[in-house]
Amino acid sequence: MNPQDSDGLSPGAVTVLLVEDDPPARWRLHDALSGNARFAVTTAATLAEARAALKGNGPHVLLTDLQLPDGHGVDLIRETRQRFPRTEIMVISILGDEESVISAIMAGATGYLLKDAFPSDIAATIHDLVAGHSPISASIARFIVRRTQGKPPLDPPMPALNTAKLTPREIDILWGIAKGFSYADIAEHLGLSRQTVPGHIKNIYRKLEVNTRGEAVFEALQQGLIKL
Structure with missing residues (x-):
């Protein structure tokens, strides 16, 4: 965990807990957010570090991967939603299968982005999340729509x-x-x-x-x- 990330917190800043075990991905996201004075970012690389960071007040935003070295991000989402119902939660993951997406959303995630489809301005996306929107990658949104319409969630198997x-x-x-x-x-x-x-x-x-x-x-x- 990187406790010094939130030093110099500016008034009214959006607090973000970023949970990502891959160092390059964590650094990229951290740099994209911490360069904006409107954000105060704390990072964690494991489920244990994330839980330790959540012992105090809940952040405005939890930005988490699903595959962590010591557990699954869905557990963290569920725990955060129970303890801090006002925290906005967005998944950042390589996993775009139906089970992973539905599990995360059912546990309390309000947004879901695939790692290879990050928006060009992640800061603006986080602000959309805080404003009440639900950023979701397009390929995921399609099968969620099909599911809610009562249609088969997947296209017929490819040959x-x-x-x-x-x-x-x-x-x-x-x-x-x-x-x-x-x-x-x-x-x-x-x-x-x-x-x-x-x-x-x-x-x-x-x-x-x-x-x-x-x-x-x-x-x-x-x-x-x-x-x-």
Whole structure:
């Protein structure tokens, strides 16, 4: 946890607890928010650190990942909603499957963004959240609409031909994407050159007919290519 983040709190600032275990992602989000005097940001890298940060007053906003080293973000969302009902909660995750999204929303999340679809101005998005809006990535919003309309939440399964086209190496890379690993991490784990991973991912996108990491993970989960 980074307790000094909230030093110099300006009057009327929006307090944000950012829970993200991936250092580059945490630093990127922290820098995008802390550079604005309207925000006072505290960071946590684990569920335990987040719980420690919530021992005092609740923040205006909880911005959390779902996959944490020592637990699941849904538990943190549920606990925060019970203790601090006025706190706005937004998920930032690579997971865009129906189970993860619905679980987070049912636990109390009011917004849900996929990591590969961050808005260009995350500060403005947080202000929208505080103002009562519910920022949700477009691909997630679509199946939520279908669900509330009483329609099947998913499109019919894609032909088996698409899944058969994926090589074992591509499925391994898909798993790494689902776990939120960076390209460098995936390359190291699989003994690949860092430069070859983007090419494999481009092929995966083409074969699954998707355009983002979140959509690739969603399709892979629905087709049973990977399990988390």
